[in-house]
Amino acid sequence: MKDINNPYKPHVATVEDTWYETYGERSIKTFKVVFDDEEVRQNWKHLPGQCAMIGLLGVGESMISISCSPTEGEFLRFSVMRMGKVTQALHELEPGDKMTVRGPYGNNFPVDDWKGKKIITIGGGIGQAPLRPIIEYVKENRDDYEDLTVIYGARSTGDLCFREEIEGLQEKDEVSCHLSIDLEEEGWPHFVGFVPSLLMEVSPSPENAIAITCGPPIMIQFVLENLKKLNFEDDQIYTTLENRMKCGIGKCGRCNAGSLYVCKDGPVFSYATLKQVPEAFA
Numbered sequence: 001m002k003d004i005n006n007p008y009k010p011h012v013a014t015v016e017d018t019w020y021e022t023y024g025e026r027s028i029k030t031f032k033v034v035f036d037d038e039e040v041r042q043n044w045k046h047l048p049g050q051c052a053m054i055g056l057l058g059v060g061e062s063m064i065s066i067s068c069s070p071t072e073g074e075f076l077r078f079s080v081m082r083m084g085k086v087t088q089a090l091h092e093l094e095p096g097d098k099m100t101v102r103g104p105y106g107n108n109f110p111v112d113d114w115k116g117k118k119i120i121t122i123g124g125g126i127g128q129a130p131l132r133p134i135i136e137y138v139k140e141n142r143d144d145y146e147d148l149t150v151i152y153g154a155r156s157t158g159d160l161c162f163r164e165e166i167e168g169l170q171e172k173d174e175v176s177c178h179l180s181i182d183l184e185e186e187g188w189p190h191f192v193g194f195v196p197s198l199l200m201e202v203s204p205s206p207e208n209a210i211a212i213t214c215g216p217p218i219m220i221q222f223v224l225e226n227l228k229k230l231n232f233e234d235d236q237i238y239t240t241l242e243n244r245m246k247c248g249i250g251k252c253g254r255c256n257a258g259s260l261y262v263c264k265d266g267p268v269f270s271y272a273t274l275k276q277v278p279e280a281f282a
Contacts, residue, residue: 010055010100012036013076015093021079021161028126028161029091030067030079033099041074045104048111048133049240049268052103054078056093060086065240065267066104067129069136076101079129079161106267109212109238111137118147120204122223124195124215125154128161130240130267131214135169142174149204153180153195157188178202196222199230206232213239224271234272241266241274 013033021028035041046052046066055061062084068077082091093099111134119138121131131152138148150169154160160179169177180191180198191198196219204211211232213223220239227237241260260266260277 008102010053010061010102011040012098013101015095015097015099016075017095018093021163022159024158026081026083027091028079028081030077031090031093031099032075032077033101034075035101036098044074044076046070046076047104047108048137049109049130050104050106051267052076052078052101052105054080054090055086055100056089057100059089061100061102062086062090063105065130067132069133069140071137071140079126081126106264109134109268114210115141115144116146116208118149118204118207118209119145120149120151120209120211122151122195122199122211122213122215124152124219125159126161127213127215127219128152128166129214131212132162132165134212139175146208147176148174149176149178149202151178151180151195151198151202153182153191153198155182157181157185176202194222195219196226199223199226203230206230206236209236211237213237227271234275235270237271238268239271239274240268 013035015031015033017032019030021030035044048069051063051065053061054064062080064078064080066076067079068075080087080090082088090099119134121134123131135148135150138145150166152160152166160166166177166179169175178191178198180193180195181188182194184192191201195215209232211227213220224237224239
């Protein structure tokens with residue numbers, strides 16, 4: 001068996017498909033990739049919330065959330081926002097092109113520990129990418145969870161990721177799905193306002209529930225405040241930190257928040273843990 005656990009070793013993968021989630025200066029493009037080596041493909045293991053270092057030889061690498069659940073098949077999905085040299089080069093890839101993947105890195109959302117509970121995801125913009133695997137995992141194991149509520153918003157309809165998928169959730173009786181945009185647009189039938197306000201509109205009960213939020217830091221800050229107003233306990237709330245990660249194994253110190261290294265201690269944290277680290281919210 002190939003040494004896929006070697007954190008320094010990249011594995012070559014082929015881009016099977018690509019599509020744009022959003023357009024514009026900071027467009028978001030999703031890549032579906034498959035490892036070239038069948039043994040690596042069959043033995044790769046990841047869980048919702050983990051990341052991988054993806055890149056191009058001679059260009060560089062970026063740490064990106066894995067935006068698919070392991071229940072979906074022997075492929076990986078990455079949704080990448082164009083922000084710099086590496087992500088610009090990744091955006092130029094098309095089906096048939098090659099990239100490198102190493103990992104998976106970090107901890108994961110403890111989805112198996114949450115069995116029997118109500119799951120509430122609260123996302124904003126590209127922050128939906130690490131939440132999507134939770135949604136897919138719960139859908140695939142629906143009998144193991146009490147309820148699934150999806151709350152998601154973005155600045156505009158053009159900034160919504162996975163829009164068709166998420167709008168499709170609204171047609172499913174077993175999922176409660178709520179969408180928002182910041183400012184009113186003609187033809188938009190859903191909530192208008194910020195995600196924290198949508199959360200209060202939905203007003204989910206904290207009883208036997210877990211709430212997970214990912215998105216812009218300012219959104220997360222107000223979501224956390226509103227979850228506390230709804231009487232969620234600290235250990236019922238989870239989020240991720242997105243400090244810039246370079247090595248992926250806690251050696252370079254680039255991603256530290258106080259005593260925590262996001263790449264190895266995170267990126268998933270309970271609010272109970274983060275409250276002990278003031279630097280996490282700096």
